[in-house]
Amino acid sequence: STEVRNYLSSLLLLLLLVTSVMHAQKRQGDVVGSLSVNSYKYHGEFSDDLFGYGGTLSLSYNAMDRLWVEARTALGQYGWRINQARIAANPDYFGQGAKIGDVYPGTLTKIEERNESRVTTVDLMVGYVLVENIPAVPYITAGVGLVDFAPSNGSEHSPLPNNIAGEYSTTVASIPLGGGIIFPLSQRVNLALRGEYRLVFSSNLDDVDLNGMRDDLSSFSIGLTYRFNEPRRHRPHHRDEPQMCQRCKCVIDEGCCCEMAPRGRRPGGERREEPPMRGPQGAAPAESTPESAPEQPAEKPAEQPAENPSPKSATPEGAQPAADPEPEMPATPRRVAFSKSINFVVNTDQLDLDDEQTEKNLQELWNYMKQACDELQVIIEGHASADGPPERNQELSELRAQRIKQWLLDNGISATKIRSAVGRGSTSPKVVEPTGDMARKMSKEQLEAIRSKNRRIEVVVVKDCNK
Known part of the structure; x- marks a missing residue:
């Protein structure tokens, strides 16, 4: 038993490590089929450590991102042991002085050391994801169903006495309650572990009602799930490509995104009043990135020469007058050609493959990089919200910027x-x-709506096509 527990713990740890780079989120509209193998445990007057086996086939539909409905059917068996002590304790059922190998009173069914029952279940379930946006998905389930059973002895499969006499209904209602965890194996296939306890409205799962106690079933299953609907893909397409600004060769998104014009003026020279950006304390923040242009100090008015300059300030005879200092060239303004939210799975650098806006923004980024000239050079910047430790935000922003770079390279953008x-x-x-x-x-x-604006990818142009 200890070895089995250690084996299962090691298997669970391995699954967590292997699937840490993927996620098994359930999304609205998903249609998922599953096939699993089960072990059954009977709980009643003759309950012991004997397990049965079976299989389950199901089909589910996600009505919401974290909520799904499931229809399923299962076929299996459960069992229980018969020993001399149990025979002696229940003479009305087994017969006075009976022993293993005798027959039950009034029947031809032999008393054996093991009894069993075929069990068929049909259920309608509701499932709910407990924690979203993590690689392995924990969930709980509840539902209603029917149980059909047929108690018999173990080797001959002959019906037991009360089953033969029709003392009870062999099809009864039940309420299955449970939970499990889903491990992603690919975009469509997941590994599902599930445990359940089934409240059965019958006292005769073992063919006998000795004290009016309800008999129940529990089960554990392991299986594979398959998503039938097409996963959303983040592959670039070449139709309906957005237009590019002819002046600065950047993607047009509700107007040209070019920032080469001086602040406060439009490209045509018309002046435009813009309110200054304010930081947390109300002060206008300076650009903090290396590509930012330092602010130029305001020019001082030229000083008027004194009416009677002193001899010391005059230029000596024969000396060349000092040349005027060369004016400093203004720094090239920082130009952001792309600044959009690209969502990732929480606390990872994995693209959120189920977010439509992320797909749209990735497409626009790919279009811009693909259409630009070969001389273009950019820096991809990853930005994070202030939610969480600054060290982790810095690490995540670096990983996500590298992920976007790799995505572009994988999709044909020149390095x-x-x-x-x-x-x-x-x-x-x-x-x-x-x-x-x-x-x-x-x-x-x-809060999330505000923070999401800061979780973004920016493409900063350091060498333009016309330079």
């Missing part, structure tokens, strides 16, 4: 266009996240 992929953590937020009392007054959904 020469990507100078590097870096993480900025939560140091460069797009919006200010509420903290303290303000955050506590907001719902989880409101």
